[in-house]
Amino acid sequence: MGTLWHGGKVRTLRTADEVHDAVFVKNGDVVEVGTYHHILKHHSNDISEEINLHGSVMYPGFVDSHLHMIGHGEKLLKLDLSEVESIKELKEILTNAARFIPEGQWLLAEGFNENLYQNHTVPDRYILDEVSTTHPIMLTRVCRHAITTNTLGLELSKIDSKTIDPPGGLIERDDSGEPTGYMHDQAQELVKKVLPEEGFTYIEKALSTSLEDLFKHGFTGGHSEDLNYYGDAEKTLQTFFKVIDGENRKFRTNLLVHHEVAEQIFKKAEHHQHPYIDLGSVKIFADGALGGRTALLSEPYSDDPETRGMSIHSKEQLSLIVKEARKKQMPVAIHTIGDLALDYAVAAIEKYPVPSGKRDRLIHLQVVNQDLLDRLKKLPVALDIQPRFVASDFPWVEERLGEERLDYSFAWKKMLDHGLICAGGSDAPIEPIDPLLGIHAAVTRRKPSENHVGYNEKEKLSLYEALQLFTIGSAKAIVKEDRQGMIAPGYQADFTVLSSDLFDLEPDEWLNVKVERTIVDNTTMYERKK
Template sequence: MPDLILHHARIYTQWPDHPWAEAIAIQKGRVIAVGDNDAILPLARPHTRRLHGQSRLALPAFTDAHIHLFNLARRRGQVALYDAASLEDLLARVRDHARHLLPDAWVLGYGWNESAWPERRFPTRHDLDAVTGGRPAVLWRTDLHAAVANSEALRRAGITPATHDPPSGVIDRDERGQPTGVLRELAINLVRRVIPPMTEAQAATNLRAVARDLHALGVVAAHDQRMKDNAEEGPGALRLYQRLAARGDLPLRVSCNLEAAHLDDLIELGIQSGFGNEWVRFGHVKLFADGSLGARTAWMLEPYENDPGNTGMFLTPPEEMAAIIQKAHRHGIAISIHAIGDRANRTVLDIFAETIAGGSDAPPLIPHRIEHVQTIQPQDQPRLARLGLTASMQPIHCTDDIPNTDRLWGARGRNTYPFRNLWDARTLLAFGSDAPVASPNPWWGIHAAVTRQRRDGTPSDGWYPNQRLTVQEAVWAYTLGPAAAIGQAHQQGRLAPGYLADLILLDRDIFTIPPHDLPHTRVLLTLLGGEPVHELITDH
């Protein structure tokens, strides 16, 4: 009999047999019935908790299909710089943060974006030296594809004028050949490797705090992504999630990716994509085709605007990409590959086409996927659906990146985040945030997908508005899309009998309000496995 009944709500089930309901009954973490109030309320027993929905809209809870969850937990307590309005503002925030640290503690931060600053330049080591009091410091740019380190951090990492650029990385230098402190792509790892690691206990504490924030936004599941050449992060994350799940203490459902360095180990152990349970599973092996727009390292078919010698760069040589993808496909392991530029996306699609055509005795049980698909030529857009690939996209990047896209890619912006074209081609869309690169707020993401506008209402007519989605389509891409992307559409992403009881109740009807109000949506109730993990309503 039901443990909980939510009644007198407007429940959008995404279940074709019963798309709308008034009440839902939950037992042992799963939905056992949906229907009208008269049909569901009589199922209650003395122990059943009854929650009055106050005629508010309920939806399946959201999945963030691209979030650096473990990385986000590790960054808890670092200085967030998303809102720094100038270089001077950034330095003031860093100075204030450093003042409260121990003398030898690392000053760590993330989220800065110079594109909207009056100076429009990256910080340098000299800038940071003036505000960090001799402590080592490194601040990641918002896209995590560039960072700036101060002189002490460079010293500890052994970076000198004689240090060569690592493969797929760049150490920026001034006119005298001295490192400026700016590190791009894999050069960041030279400093990252000397930062003291976080203990598992602290990581668990931080993860719970991150989960509380996500629950308040309506997010109960995550596809945890990896960073390039950070092979130790994935196993550490997977170990933590398993240990918490074994104690019944994991606060989110997690599909955990592993870096490509572990492919041979996975094959030898016979582990295939999808291995796990409803709480923790191994998802994909992560690869990187190229860099990012903001770091000017996305791999393009034509040069960047006003930079005729720069078409970006690949981070994994195409031959190596092909060998890894083909090996994984033969052994039941799905690939998740970062591709930003149009050349990167075309190259990746060519490799997947050749791989899939080559066949496999044990193909992956879940789809391969391309992460970001930021800019892709019109002739390449239908290929994702034809190849059965997931387009894992982040709508908030679409609008956050408008200034940089217009400045660095010009008219090629029309091929950037083509949500409508991909949806109409029947591509499997799975939406996420890329946090901590951007805010994990899915309501900001839905607003971006539906309006193609920034939250200040610009541009007034939307940015390439022909690529807008409807609210219903965007909700699908935060619920059933991510479920299908990890082979879980049979039990996640809709509210139907037998499905996991992951549900949210909202303070407004997102299907009828003006689109400019979407970012202000508040979640009143979040259920994870039928248990309230965020609650602003009372029993009635």
């Protein structure tokens, strides 16, 4: 017996204009989409339940194609600095927080962004020492590719002027050669390894908190990378199995597996069968981020001609990691922000092609060029883009890249026009999880509070294209476009129900739209209380 959903609009997203008023679902799959009276007439013997949408609008279930689910939960649980706009405000918040923890205990906070502060001042050890010299402090940058710590934090980590930069990492130093407390990419691990272990009770709480927030924002699934950051990859995976139990919590989860733990995880792959959790691509980092000037560019940074960024692996090492993934018959997902990092990644997957029937994934692609787009067209690859980065990174990113590179920066429309598969994500906790913010950024290329035509406006997407990023685009990234991403017969009954039709509203009005229901496998995971 099945369920008849009716009483509102049904946006199938098979086309930009297709709208119906009813959907019939049986055994977790869509059977028919059409008018209420037609479905009632033809399936009356199979309908055991009718659910009225009361004027709401049903879309295919939104799926975030790139996030860190546990990290998002940590951001919700920890001190969040992402909205702080000055060093003064940051110090006040940290000083207040330090009052409530014992001396010697770490003060941890997430999401600082020096580009919001006057003179782009990084809160280094000297600033953080003004907050406390009796609490070690670690602040994670919004991009999660850098951290900063105070003098006590450096001492506990045994980092001094003689400490050598680790491979793929950078310790910032002052004019006398002393570390400033600001560390990029792999250098972060020098501090993180001395942090107290949180324990898996905390990890479970963070993941549960994250999942409830994802449901609240209308997500029916997500592609997440978490397994290499919490001490034991296998225990982290088992925590996912425990939290997403398939009964009380259903969430279509595709887990990227960091290459450093791939051997451990895939060795027991036969024991990792789960109806809502798949092991996805092997995750590799090729470079850092534009904010800290560690994204690897083919030409120097315009605001710092002394650097082109940093490669996490050499071109040869990256190819070898891809080669190892192919031995496991696995696709790869490579973090590439700079154009030279993308060149390294494309060369590796050209040399070692993905197994038949699978797609590689390239993540972020904030700086590209025409040659790279032409090469990407020839590959079975999906591009994970984060539209919200446009709102967060402009206008300061113009200084980093210079006028001549902007035409191929954050160039989502060019990618689609080249026929490339694009999937949409938030990279939460780096950006807000709200999909409507991502859709807004893709269409307007500005912050909601701003009033201008948008940064690099010719790269704007239509609303239909933006919605496809978070629906069929995410499905194509994991080669499930025949079962996910639309509302059509044979597709899984995963739906996001909004209070209003986005197509009837102006972009700034989208941010007032509420998620009414989140439905996975025809099961309501979230319903807004009236």
